[in-house]
Amino acid sequence: MNRREEIIDVAQRLLEVEGPESLTMRRLADELGIQAPSLYKHVSGKSEIEAALQQRALRQLTEALAGTPDLPALAAAYRRWALAHPRLYELSTRQPLARDRLAPGVEVEAAAAVLRLAGGDLPTARAIWGMAHGLVDLELAGRFPPGADLDEVWRRAVTTFSASRAPDPDGRVGPGAAGRAGG
Numbered sequence: 001m002n003r004r005e006e007i008i009d010v011a012q013r014l015l016e017v018e019g020p021e022s023l024t025m026r027r028l029a030d031e032l033g034i035q036a037p038s039l040y041k042h043v044s045g046k047s048e049i050e051a052a053l054q055q056r057a058l059r060q061l062t063e064a065l066a067g068t069p070d071l072p073a074l075a076a077a078y079r080r081w082a083l084a085h086p087r088l089y090e091l092s093t094r095q096p097l098a099r100d101r102l103a104p105g106v107e108v109e110a111a112a113a114v115l116r117l118a119g120g121d122l123p124t125a126r127a128i129w130g131m132a133h134g135l136v137d138l139e140l141a142g143r144f145p146p147g148a149d150l151d152e153v154w155r156r157a158v159t160t161f162s163a164s165r166a167p168d169p170d171g172r173v174g175p176g177a178a179g180r181a182g183g
Helices: 003-018 025-032 046-065 073-083 086-093 106-117 122-140 151-162
Strands: none
Touching: 003 025, 003 046, 003 086, 025 151, 046 073, 046 122, 073 086, 073 106, 073 122, 073 151, 086 122, 106 122, 122 151
């Protein structure tokens, strides 16, 4: 493993254990047993580290969503990954992506499973992502009341979204298609 990857590994560990405020050059250097100025031989600064962590999050999410056969499986995989990596998830979703620092194609790869399940329809894929992100974000923020059955909330969200996309008798798929089935 090269030194840059080691720095990113330490940054990810600190992020998950101590939060985003721990991502300082001084703190990283202390963890690595080096002087802070030595970090700049391997990374340009905190923004590069955060971009590398965003890229890592997108790659991990790509792996987590790969092969999901349907919307319930995709939603469950998305939720599982986000809850297992809450601060990495937050870093990659609560601030703008450092697109100019990401490897080519990494964002597209992360969206591929959602876009596939949306039948290639980009607005639908974005709506699915928005639904899943909103529920995860609320869950991570502790915004549901104590005792709320979050598994049921997810099931209802997926069921409701899926029903709104159901094909009508003519085979059309889209919002409201299920409601047009009667005429």
